[in-house]
Amino acid sequence: MIDYDPGLSSYGRALTIGVLNTLKVSLTGVVAATLLGTLIAIARLWKAWLVARLAAAYVEVVRNVPLLLQLLFWYALLQALPPPRQAWMPFPGFFLSNRGLRTPALEWTNALNWCGLASCLGACAVLLLLRFAKRRQDLTGSRPTQWRLAFGLIALPPVVVWVWLGERLIVDWPVLKGFNFTGGALLSPECAALTLGLVVYTSAYIAEIVRSGISAIAPSQWEAATALGLRWEQALRLIVLPQAVRVVVPPLTSQYLHLVKNSSLAVAIGYPEVVSIASTTMNQTGQAIEAIGYVMLVYLSISLSISLLMNWYEARITPVLR
Amino acid sequence: MFQSIPAAAVTVLVSFLLLKGALALLSWGVWHAVWRVPTGADGQPDVTACLDARGVGACWAVIGEKYRLILFGRYPYDEQWRPCVVVGLFLGLYVVSAIRWFWRPILISIWTAALTLIGILMWGGILGLPFVGQDAWGGLPITLILATFGIAAAFPFSVFVALGRRSQRLPGVRWLCIVYVELIRGVPLVTLLFMASVMFPLFVPAELSPDKLVRAQIAIILFTGAYLAEDVRAGLQAVPKGQYEAADALGLGYWKRTILIVLPQALRLVVPPLVNTFIGLVKNTSLVLIIGTFDLLGISRVATTELLWQAYSVEVYLFIATIYFVLCSAMARYSRGLEEARIARARS
Numbered sequence: 001m002i003d004y005d006p007g008l009s010s011y012g013r014a015l016t017i018g019v020l021n022t023l024k025v026s027l028t029g030v031v032a033a034t035l036l037g038t039l040i041a042i043a044r045l046w047k048a049w050l051v052a053r054l055a056a057a058y059v060e061v062v063r064n065v066p067l068l069l070q071l072l073f074w075y076a077l078l079q080a081l082p083p084p085r086q087a088w089m090p091f092p093g094f095f096l097s098n099r100g101l102r103t104p105a106l107e108w109t110n111a112l113n114w115c116g117l118a119s120c121l122g123a124c125a126v127l128l129l130l131r132f133a134k135r136r137q138d139l140t141g142s143r144p145t146q147w148r149l150a151f152g153l154i155a156l157p158p159v160v161v162w163v164w165l166g167e168r169l170i171v172d173w174p175v176l177k178g179f180n181f182t183g184g185a186l187l188s189p190e191c192a193a194l195t196l197g198l199v200v201y202t203s204a205y206i207a208e209i210v211r212s213g214i215s216a217i218a219p220s221q222w223e224a225a226t227a228l229g230l231r232w233e234q235a236l237r238l239i240v241l242p243q244a245v246r247v248v249v250p251p252l253t254s255q256y257l258h259l260v261k262n263s264s265l266a267v268a269i270g271y272p273e274v275v276s277i278a279s280t281t282m283n284q285t286g287q288a289i290e291a292i293g294y295v296m297l298v299y300l301s302i303s304l305s306i307s308l309l310m311n312w313y314e315a316r317i318t319p320v321l322r
Numbered sequence: 323m324f325q326s327i328p329a330a331a332v333t334v335l336v337s338f339l340l341l342k343g344a345l346a347l348l349s350w351g352v353w354h355a356v357w358r359v360p361t362g363a364d365g366q367p368d369v370t371a372c373l374d375a376r377g378v379g380a381c382w383a384v385i386g387e388k389y390r391l392i393l394f395g396r397y398p399y400d401e402q403w404r405p406c407v408v409v410g411l412f413l414g415l416y417v418v419s420a421i422r423w424f425w426r427p428i429l430i431s432i433w434t435a436a437l438t439l440i441g442i443l444m445w446g447g448i449l450g451l452p453f454v455g456q457d458a459w460g461g462l463p464i465t466l467i468l469a470t471f472g473i474a475a476a477f478p479f480s481v482f483v484a485l486g487r488r489s490q491r492l493p494g495v496r497w498l499c500i501v502y503v504e505l506i507r508g509v510p511l512v513t514l515l516f517m518a519s520v521m522f523p524l525f526v527p528a529e530l531s532p533d534k535l536v537r538a539q540i541a542i543i544l545f546t547g548a549y550l551a552e553d554v555r556a557g558l559q560a561v562p563k564g565q566y567e568a569a570d571a572l573g574l575g576y577w578k579r580t581i582l583i584v585l586p587q588a589l590r591l592v593v594p595p596l597v598n599t600f601i602g603l604v605k606n607t608s609l610v611l612i613i614g615t616f617d618l619l620g621i622s623r624v625a626t627t628e629l630l631w632q633a634y635s636v637e638v639y640l641f642i643a644t645i646y647f648v649l650c651s652a653m654a655r656y657s658r659g660l661e662e663a664r665i666a667r668a669r670s
Binding site for chain 1 (some may be wrong): 611642
């Protein structure tokens, strides 16, 4: 994500890249694992018997096999893809081979920075809109439909800025040169294997947590929902899940922390995140204590930030009881 | 299954995909698989059958050829009955510890006797058994040794840390325990393993430097101790205050009260989280491959680096995944059974 030149850049820059890679994998992993885990938890509670049993088997298998073994397994599968010269092309410009997934990339020009800024301003306007709608709902009981206005506020400003600046889209297409592709954006097999393995592993644990959270909601809530005429899916979405969130947040926090710490296993499949780069630095400079101290500091800071964020969120959603 | 139209549609779709997947898996794993390869003219296995089956069928012959290396590491061929007996002893130890009748002080003597016997069998050197150094150990015994000795040493240590964290009269001890637990829980195990394998030689003179397995074991003990200390602390907090007050009324001092009254009740509550931590520990031992110690996962990577068998790592990974799965899911089932029994007892 930032530039690195093997001959000129310092070890500090390499370690910074490691931290950025760790954060990238952790953030993607946390979001994807939460979504997948919630879906699997709902599947386990669904009345369709086959789907419920399948989800239970998935959780059982994934939780009882070591994460490192799963990472190596995914990496071995991705290495079994064809070499770049016989790469698969699912869509024009997308090439899947054992050297990774090459996609066409947008050249990031200055105009896109302005478009991004316009979109952020639109997002702030949407937040204000949501607060206004909530206040309307508290006062009158009816909530004005905001999704069309919200969508317009986020999507239109960048387009307006784009047209006003008169720029053109420059796309960088990947091209086969010799034994490998150049150009375009690359999703390396190491990154893909790490993210896939982490998401699958953590989603199984999150599925168990969400399932026990949903089971902790008193059956009377379900009965009241049925009495109101709600279907199972509606009852889950409108009544049970919002209450389950409160129960689920503390163990979910610890799972997020586990995911961040487990990303350190990337050193075994060669993905350059912070432990891997620190280990190479240790080998090249011999300064083991500084390198390990740096890595521990990085992980402690990330853990502390996630804990603080989740504690703030939990305090926000906990009702003040008499 | 067919309560509503979406449920019915998804069930049909999922059964269709499941059937397709199961057929493909059977086709790859059983029907087109190569189970055995003949020995070629030069005494080496002749892998042409496996090469022809690549992509179409699995090559289970790699397990048949390499299972001794994967399970027992580089232990001398004639002495491999010893690690085999050691694995049996470990499994017997787990089963005995799971039986409720044994939950009394005699369990400590059983563990000490079993672990000593395991040490004698693995090292040898006495009783007529030839000596086998630690660098020749590998595979399943190393995984079980790291996990079992890890929990055996970490558990008493964690009890002390949990008691120290709850001590009111010694704030120094309390802060030390808090710092230890939060520091270790905030960093990944890989960092601790690196620290143990790289920093130990810096602080300790070369002659006293313990070998790699002991260093990995110390890192694992420190790591597990912090997580277990939190579990034990939860158990200590669950003991009602009335028990402490009754002990004071009887005139018992701190240690007598802890050992005779608080700990027996607290530790009974701690057993399910303890089993869960042990399952996690068995899986975490696979990380020692990163520092070059050959546990089950590490040695299976070595098994697939040989040129003949390089392309068949998936089959080997599936084999050891099955071993891990059987071990861990059995313990997970036991832990769930314990929890349900406790809830049933509390309800009656």
